[in-house]
Amino acid sequence: MQPEKYFFDDDGNIPNNKLPLLLYRDALNKGASGLMDHFRQHSWSNAWKNGVFSYHHYHSNAHEVLGVYSGTARLQLGGENGKIVDVAFGDVIIIPAGVGHKNLQSSADFGVVGAYPNGSGYDLKTGKPGERPQADKNIAEVPIPETDPVVGKNGGLVEIWNEI
Numbered sequence: 001m002q003p004e005k006y007f008f009d010d011d012g013n014i015p016n017n018k019l020p021l022l023l024y025r026d027a028l029n030k031g032a033s034g035l036m037d038h039f040r041q042h043s044w045s046n047a048w049k050n051g052v053f054s055y056h057h058y059h060s061n062a063h064e065v066l067g068v069y070s071g072t073a074r075l076q077l078g079g080e081n082g083k084i085v086d087v088a089f090g091d092v093i094i095i096p097a098g099v100g101h102k103n104l105q106s107s108a109d110f111g112v113v114g115a116y117p118n119g120s121g122y123d124l125k126t127g128k129p130g131e132r133p134q135a136d137k138n139i140a141e142v143p144i145p146e147t148d149p150v151v152g153k154n155g156g157l158v159e160i161w162n163e164i
Helices: 032-041 134-141 157-162
Strands: 004-008 017-024 044-050 064-070 072-077 083-088 092-095 101-106 111-117
Touching: 004 083, 017 157, 032 044, 032 064, 032 111, 072 092
Parallel strands: none
Antiparallel strands: 004 017, 017 092, 044 111, 064 092, 064 111, 072 083, 072 101
16 A cells, blocks of 8 residues: 655745655545544554644644545645645545645545554644744654554555655
């Protein structure tokens, strides 16, 4: 199972990351509790379920996984000039620290489970003046996880991110 890879440059507001965002299509056809269990088995926890904010935001101190357990959405990734992608039930998005994401439109039943490597905490940044340079420093200090939340210790982000 090979994920799609998306690279984003700093756009002046959203710092993004040299690591690519990874999108697994139709990877985990599970409900919310099934996704939480699957992510937890691969050491991604501190999970929640809800949607994706309808404004550009990023996390400077943690990578994030989003697993779609219901519905569909059109997301913009990487900030105002970023990539627009459609996601649906079963899709999993691994978002490196600093990479912007926003819900442009979604079905009424759209829902995701979010989780973080080793249950790390996370901040919420929106690209406002004053967030940087501290956000840039935080992003640079976030380690590459030891496991991919979809495939575990072998493959996925473990191979892809360590090659960057």
